[in-house]
């Protein structure tokens with residue numbers, strides 16, 4: 451799909467608005483990387499900021515294109531748990547699938563009709579379709595993805611009518627809801643991509659976009675195949691430039707993420723409040739650098755990394771892939787070795803072990819509170 455991976459030389463223009471006034475955001479080039487499917491990644495990325503549209507973005511050069519091709523060729527979504535979706539955990543430690551958590555949260559904001567048609571763009575192995583179908587059994591569901599790998603798995607889900615592996619412009623029919631879960635941050639021309647999406651929506655139809663919130667989750671910047679990094683303001687700006695008007699923009703409906711619901715408008719309003727997202731990016735990179743410094747002081751032979759998703763794998767990579775074990779609260783991940791290391795549950799920790807909580811500070815603190823009785827030494831990241 452050319453929207454995700456196109457050929458091109460070194461990029462000096464904004465990949466969204468085309469402006470040639472890009473400003474560098476230094477710091478990322480000195481940090482390690484991780485893929486969006488949570489694998490350590492060798493290479494360097496450069497970050498920049500567009501003063502014209504406000505987007506923080508990767509420099510999309512030939513290395514970026516080549517890496518994305520390699521990453522998507524061997525993409526293994528949720529490999530840590532045999533394909534089971536990532537869970538979000540409440541203060542009581544109870545886990546729920548991330549897409550189910552999102553959809554339940556949205557129901558209270560905007561109840562959907564009993565029936566309709568939904569297209570999930572970038573559907574992967576169908577985790578959103580599965581959760582949506584369970585909550586809305588009379589809806590007709592379709593999925594679209596980069597490759598055919600999950601066609602049969604997706605088509606076997608209840609309510610799924612079809613699976614497409616084509617350009618957005620070639621998808622037949624129209625839909626009441628088009629969803630994009632963790633998709634828009636991979637797309638090279640996000641405004642153009644949303645404009646293409648518009649033609650698939652019924653009048654009054656809804657666009658649902660879920661992207662990482664790098665200001666609350668700095669690790670998003672280190673994801674090798676994410677080319678755009680959104681703030682609430684820049685996500686709103688992209689939607690408005692594409693002709694949508696947000697009806698809901700929530701920060702933290704799902705922890706560390708931004709949720710946008712938008713409708714097409716007949717009177718586009720491309721203006722948005724331009725906050726300095728460059729400053730946010732510099733702050734995030736500074737915190738990651740300090741976090742790494744704290745973790746690097748722990749002797750690798752006693753180090754356990756809490757977390758087997760983006761942040762944990764990023765830290766593992768930055769530390770030269772030297773640690774003794776991983777820790778995870780998600781039971782579907784416990785017992786499945788990750789990069790040759792054991793994954794244990796918090797209840798299996800012993801004295802003499804040191805566990806680094808590789809999370810933004812607020813989340814690390816809430817996990818540490820749940821583990822107050824642990825015999826292991828817990829090390830938290832620095833404050834922001």
Ligand SMILES: [Zn+2]
Pocket residue numbers: 464465466467468469500501502503504505
């Ligand atoms: Zn721009």
